[in-house]
Amino acid sequence: MANSNRHLRIDNTKVPENYSHKNAFKFYVCSYWDARWVRIQDLFTLKNNDTVHLSWHELTYSDMNSYIKYWIDSDHDMVRIMKLYTEERIQPESLFDGIVVLKNPGIRGATYLVAANRTKQRKHQIMGVVWDDNRLRLYSWNKNEPIRFEENVYAESWAPEYEVLMVMNKKKELEGDLERIQNSLETNQDQNLVEKKNEISRELQNVSQKVAGYNLVFRDGVFSYE
Template identity: 25%
Template sequence: MNIGKNRLNYADLNRFLKYWIQSEIDMFNKYIHIEMEEDIPEDVLFNGILRKADSYQQQRNKPVLSIWYEEQTLKLTAWSPDKRWRNVDGETGSFQGEYDALRAVERRMELEQTLKENYDDEKILNEIRELNEQLEQLQEELNFTIAECI
């Protein structure tokens, strides 16, 4: 789908992104392109967007959401973690590693919250350490960086 030129302001786009992220169903099959007249300030566009809190209960077939901006076009895509795709060089890939990393980050955040209530629980601390090691390995293997906001 291509929305093309429009009169959506940044607040409208922010609301749309929040709706898309929180939707329990896949809203489109392939992608949405939204043409912009000027560059988008990321802090405004992504204001209040962190991650879906109940991501374990989603009914989406494509839970990996990708948002990027190039050539004055905001591009949104959704992927199944195990779906294979081919890049311009003919190499195949999937988002399974990134999906696993996001799930690990989500689990770690849950454990850190539990740890605040159960200070110094060795079992929780060990699981957090294991998740951190898993995340480091995924970042190294797949050549990406996990940036977290506090």
């Protein structure tokens, strides 16, 4: 029955917890009331879906951290809207561990923004994560399209925030490169490595100055405009 144009909604029906099907998330819209059988690997199969809604599930914030990391490096768009029922308020430090995040407190209470890997040719390059009405909601947008939550449009686009995320990700990338070169220099004082280290250090200093100019605050594992 799997079809990229078809909607599938299964309500008030228990599903065996060991259930699995390769086509379970190949529908344009998937809504499962009993989603205890869903594993994070199932969500990795998403491709060009519109909406996924999971009510009774056992996915953790650690699982969703893995999902967001997978989304960042995916070669294709996965899903526009994902909604998961949870009574736990959003836990930024566990949900975004190892991920560069920008918190915008002005829309929907608080929206946590994540950018896709800039080397991936994707239509939707930015993700917004919010928690409200006992649901964790993950939205994916094109950085230049109007900011839409369900049917409501809130602002022109996330383009400015996307550019900030690109600079922040570049800073993290350069810091990693610098650390790797420094480790190599501890055992090999190659002149080319020394020159490369100096080059990266200069670039990192410039990027760090750009980040400082945004006047961001780092709290609970994320950067914020607050």
